[in-house]
Amino acid sequence: MERVAIIGASMTQFGQREGEWIADLLAEAGEECLEDAGVGADDVDHLYVSNMASGEFEGQTGVPNALAHDLNAMPAYTQRVDQTSSSGGAGIYAAWQSVASGASDMTLLVGGEKMTHRSTGEATDVIASLTHPVEYKTGVTLPSFAGLTARHYLERFDAPRESLAKVAVKNHKNGVDNPNAQFQKEIDMETALESPIVADPLRLYDFCPITDGSAALMLCPESVAEEYADEYVVISGIDGATDTHVVHEREDPTVMGGVVESGKGAYEMSGYGPEDIDVAELHDMFTILEFLQMEGLGFAEQGEAWQLVEEGYTERDTGELPINTSGGLKSKGHPLGASGVAQGVEIYEQLVGEAGPRQVDADVGLCCNVGGFGNCVITTIMEAAQ
Amino acid sequence: MERVAIIGASMTQFGQREGEWIADLLAEAGEECLEDAGVGADDVDHLYVSNMASGEFEGQTGVPNALAHDLNAMPAYTQRVDQTSSSGGAGIYAAWQSVASGASDMTLLVGGEKMTHRSTGEATDVIASLTHPVEYKTGVTLPSFAGLTARHYLERFDAPRESLAKVAVKNHKNGVDNPNAQFQKEIDMETALESPIVADPLRLYDFCPITDGSAALMLCPESVAEEYADEYVVISGIDGATDTHVVHEREDPTVMGGVVESGKGAYEMSGYGPEDIDVAELHDMFTILEFLQMEGLGFAEQGEAWQLVEEGYTERDTGELPINTSGGLKSKGHPLGASGVAQGVEIYEQLVGEAGPRQVDADVGLCCNVGGFGNCVITTIMEAAQ
Numbered sequence: 001m002e003r004v005a006i007i008g009a010s011m012t013q014f015g016q017r018e019g020e021w022i023a024d025l026l027a028e029a030g031e032e033c034l035e036d037a038g039v040g041a042d043d044v045d046h047l048y049v050s051n052m053a054s055g056e057f058e059g060q061t062g063v064p065n066a067l068a069h070d071l072n073a074m075p076a077y078t079q080r081v082d083q084t085s086s087s088g089g090a091g092i093y094a095a096w097q098s099v100a101s102g103a104s105d106m107t108l109l110v111g112g113e114k115m116t117h118r119s120t121g122e123a124t125d126v127i128a129s130l131t132h133p134v135e136y137k138t139g140v141t142l143p144s145f146a147g148l149t150a151r152h153y154l155e156r157f158d159a160p161r162e163s164l165a166k167v168a169v170k171n172h173k174n175g176v177d178n179p180n181a182q183f184q185k186e187i188d189m190e191t192a193l194e195s196p197i198v199a200d201p202l203r204l205y206d207f208c209p210i211t212d213g214s215a216a217l218m219l220c221p222e223s224v225a226e227e228y229a230d231e232y233v234v235i236s237g238i239d240g241a242t243d244t245h246v247v248h249e250r251e252d253p254t255v256m257g258g259v260v261e262s263g264k265g266a267y268e269m270s271g272y273g274p275e276d277i278d279v280a281e282l283h284d285m286f287t288i289l290e291f292l293q294m295e296g297l298g299f300a301e302q303g304e305a306w307q308l309v310e311e312g313y314t315e316r317d318t319g320e321l322p323i324n325t326s327g328g329l330k331s332k333g334h335p336l337g338a339s340g341v342a343q344g345v346e347i348y349e350q351l352v353g354e355a356g357p358r359q360v361d362a363d364v365g366l367c368c369n370v371g372g373f374g375n376c377v378i379t380t381i382m383e384a385a386q
Numbered sequence: 387m388e389r390v391a392i393i394g395a396s397m398t399q400f401g402q403r404e405g406e407w408i409a410d411l412l413a414e415a416g417e418e419c420l421e422d423a424g425v426g427a428d429d430v431d432h433l434y435v436s437n438m439a440s441g442e443f444e445g446q447t448g449v450p451n452a453l454a455h456d457l458n459a460m461p462a463y464t465q466r467v468d469q470t471s472s473s474g475g476a477g478i479y480a481a482w483q484s485v486a487s488g489a490s491d492m493t494l495l496v497g498g499e500k501m502t503h504r505s506t507g508e509a510t511d512v513i514a515s516l517t518h519p520v521e522y523k524t525g526v527t528l529p530s531f532a533g534l535t536a537r538h539y540l541e542r543f544d545a546p547r548e549s550l551a552k553v554a555v556k557n558h559k560n561g562v563d564n565p566n567a568q569f570q571k572e573i574d575m576e577t578a579l580e581s582p583i584v585a586d587p588l589r590l591y592d593f594c595p596i597t598d599g600s601a602a603l604m605l606c607p608e609s610v611a612e613e614y615a616d617e618y619v620v621i622s623g624i625d626g627a628t629d630t631h632v633v634h635e636r637e638d639p640t641v642m643g644g645v646v647e648s649g650k651g652a653y654e655m656s657g658y659g660p661e662d663i664d665v666a667e668l669h670d671m672f673t674i675l676e677f678l679q680m681e682g683l684g685f686a687e688q689g690e691a692w693q694l695v696e697e698g699y700t701e702r703d704t705g706e707l708p709i710n711t712s713g714g715l716k717s718k719g720h721p722l723g724a725s726g727v728a729q730g731v732e733i734y735e736q737l738v739g740e741a742g743p744r745q746v747d748a749d750v751g752l753c754c755n756v757g758g759f760g761n762c763v764i765t766t767i768m769e770a771a772q
Binding site: 001052053055056059060061062064065066068069073074075076077078079080081082083084090093094096097098099100101102103126129130131132133238239240241242243244245246257258261262371372375376378 | 387438439441442445446447448450451452454455459460461462463464465466467468469470476479480482483484485486487488489512515516517518519624625626627628629630631632643644647648757758761762764
């Protein structure tokens with residue numbers, strides 16, 4: 001079967017986008033991606049929109065149809081992909097399937113979310129609704145799970161509290177060089193460690209913010225890619241997997257089954273293993289998740305990811321395996337439907353050498369996009385085309 | 387490329403499902419479909435949920451994860467497919483792509499919606515939000531478009547008002563033999579013609595109801611189908627297409643571009659033409675839409691579908707081309723995310739000879755699922771495996 005390529009990428013300014021609505025954000029990323037790929041709207045066969053909750057946040061549904069209209073891409077087929085906070089990764093998977101199945105020779109994927117016009121409480125309510133009612137209706141939301149898991153991890157593996165703060169400090173440092181990141185400022189260990197407690201032992205700087213933004217990727221068969229671009233990226237492996245929807249039913253709270261299974265599938269499909277990955281974007285919605293994904297994906301043994309972080313193994317400019325060169329969700333921001341797509345944008349830019357001051361030396365990259373508290377996870381492995 | 391087969395189907399009772407929520411409905415159809423197909427939950431690779439608005443209707447998101455959990459299908463990959471009122475057809479397309487791309491060897495698609503616990507006004511608000519703000523914020527909702535289009539059609543093509551009522555009468559008659567239909571009662575012409583005006587010239591019986599319900603299909607490669615079933619169905623052609631999101635920008639209000647384009651794609655892929663179709667499920671959310679789809683799909687010339695209906699061409703037991711043998715959305719009901727899947731269930735049952743008292747003689751069938759007022763349409767052509 002012919003491989004699926006990525007020939008263009010775009011990402012809008014993440015942050016507070018006042019006076020705009022979801023369709024504006026999607027159209028902005030979509031137009032930039034068409035331009036970046038050198039593809040006309042007429043040539044788009046399928047158009048996917050990764051978005052979790054435009055209806056809940058804005059009272060607006062049918063946004064894929066609005067986007068097809070705004071880009072003047074009719075009669076391109078369009079559809080919304082929702083897999084909660086992993087909608088973006090699910091969008092990459094849907095777009096990959098559309099091309100790999102032969103249904104589309106040119107697929108534009110745009111992910112976006114508009115959230116900041118709602119209060120933190122309102123946004124939290126919408127996000128909490130993705131968990132099982134037995135959990136969120138008793139007040140156990142995603143940050144609570146993160147706090148419980150972090151405490152367990154630190155105690156069980158004898159990890160210092162500082163190791164979590166180092167994830168935040170690293171990702172903020174990377175975000176400084178990302179002009180589209182919501183926060184382009186460094187923080188020091190003291191700031192992270194003394195910020196207000198949210199879900200003990202996790203503090204404010206262990207959490208990603210609420211964000212508006214969008215991002216896009218253009219996918220096509222490799223034979224078509226060669227017509228459009230000298231340098232492009234190929235999706236070598238991709239898979240998605242669920243874990244129990246009720247989080248407390250999991251056997252080991254430090255093992256994210258969806259990460260392990262989707263990673264296994266993506267590695268197998270690509271022929272690569274953890275040792276072949278040169279750069280990775282992990283879903284650091286909470287700092288603790290960066291450890292759990294490093295371990296689930298085989299970058300570290302169970303209980304040892306914190307040591308690698310302490311040793312600088314995941315630093316951008318000096319580490320063996322730079323993680324979250326984009327700034328991650330932590331400093332780049334987390335517009336739900338956009339985040340997984342933006343992970344793909346960062347890996348694409350790293351692999352084609354367009355990451356500017358964030359550039360690392362990489363031939364193979366990986367993204368891991370986590371829905372809920374690992375309820376469903378999509379892992380994608382990409383490589384620079386040879 | 388290997389063909390994609392359907393090896394099982396299920397549909398729950400459509401109507402008012404008090405005391406249940408969306409996850410219950412999805413699990414019911416999902417379990418029945420697993421049983422119908424003789425497939426274990428362990429064997430499901432991908433699980434798609436067609437659902438437009440569980441968040442808006444019930445304050446609940448993440449329902450695909452809930453379904454994977456309820457069916458004990460972990461670590462199957464899961465994702466929600468939303469294409470407004472054509473979410474079900476979009477689900478068939480997504481499920482087809484998952485199999486045709488090689489990503490999944492066994493895909494369960496479950497479509498569902500829980501709506502009747504909300505008032506008609508609230509449900510209408512949610513549905514209206516799928517249109518462009520320039521329309522719904524000035525009060526032009528889908529029923530308004532239907533009324534305007536029906537008036538134009540009747541006047542322009544010199545069609546009698548009675549021809550629309552005949553669609554309702556026919557579909558109600560078919561629904562009597564569908565034990566899962568919301569309305570299992572015949573209506574006469576007088577009842578249809580004298581029901582209260584909703585959007586002149588359309589009256590109450592020109593509109594589908596608000597409904598709870600779910601439906602499911604099991605898809606796999608044809609080589610796998612042969613292991614599970616003696617009789618199965620193959621998807622011969624499938625395509626989706628958009629029209630302008632702003633309805634008033636269309637050149638001819640009686641031509642549904644999305645129907646025409648998706649039909650063209652599905653015919654081309656299948657090698658069949660309109661003359662080869664033996665049975666069809668069309669999206670009769672409003673009676674006028676049955677005419678427009680008949681014309682857009684080439685079953686009738688423009689402006690002439692009403693004559694075929696008058697002549698009995700689309701009657702179940704005596705017509706050349708039975709349309710909406712299931713009862714259609716009109717009498718079966720229209721739980722948004724389920725409707726397109728249920729269309730597929732009806733065609734599957736017709737082609738494998740399991741339609742009971744509704745059975746017609748058919749080798750090739752077609753479903754047309756319309757999102758919005760034709761903003762995005764998916765057409766699927768199926769045939770009995772030989």
